[in-house]
Amino acid sequence: MNEDSFFSINRLVEFGISLAVAQQMVQTMNQAMTNMQVPGAMNPMQSAPQQFYYAIIEGKQAGPFSEQELSRLIAEKKVVKETYIWKPGLANWEIAEKLPEVLKLVALAPPPFKQNQ
Numbered sequence: 447m448n449e450d451s452f453f454s455i456n457r458l459v460e461f462g463i464s465l466a467v468a469q470q471m472v473q474t475m476n477q478a479m480t481n482m483q484v485p486g487a488m489n490p491m492q493s494a495p496q497q498f499y500y501a502i503i504e505g506k507q508a509g510p511f512s513e514q515e516l517s518r519l520i521a522e523k524k525v526v527k528e529t530y531i532w533k534p535g536l537a538n539w540e541i542a543e544k545l546p547e548v549l550k551l552v553a554l555a556p557p558p559f560k561q562n563q
Contacts, residue, residue, distance in 0.1 A: 496512060496513075497512075497513060497533060497547070498510035498511060498512055498533065498534070499511050499513075499516050499531055499532070499533045499548070500531070500532045500533070501516070501519065501525055501529055501530065501531050501532075501542075502529060502530040502539070503519070503524055503525070503529070513551060516548070516551055517551045517554065517555055520548075520551055520552055520555045521555045521556065525542060525548075526542065527541065527542050527543035527552075528541055528542070528543070529541065529542045530542075531545055531548055533545075533547075
């Protein structure tokens, strides 16, 4: 058998080592890509801490409410644009219409259902 043959023991060992190095490189690159955070890319979302709110309902402080509970109160018209809302991070109570995160919940609330007759 010719020493330069693909099947020579030296070539097979060289190929095996190259393959092992290549596999290690691929594994390292995959791990680096998994851990990389690219702005605007479809990175796995880390769950944000649950936001909670307090509201003045019927003249009394009520809460804490989750976003889902606040959405329900908005749909039931118990929280309106003039309702005072407070959440952690606010220095003072604000009316609902001045808080973008509350306006988002208003926009996502379904309109009242009216059955066609």
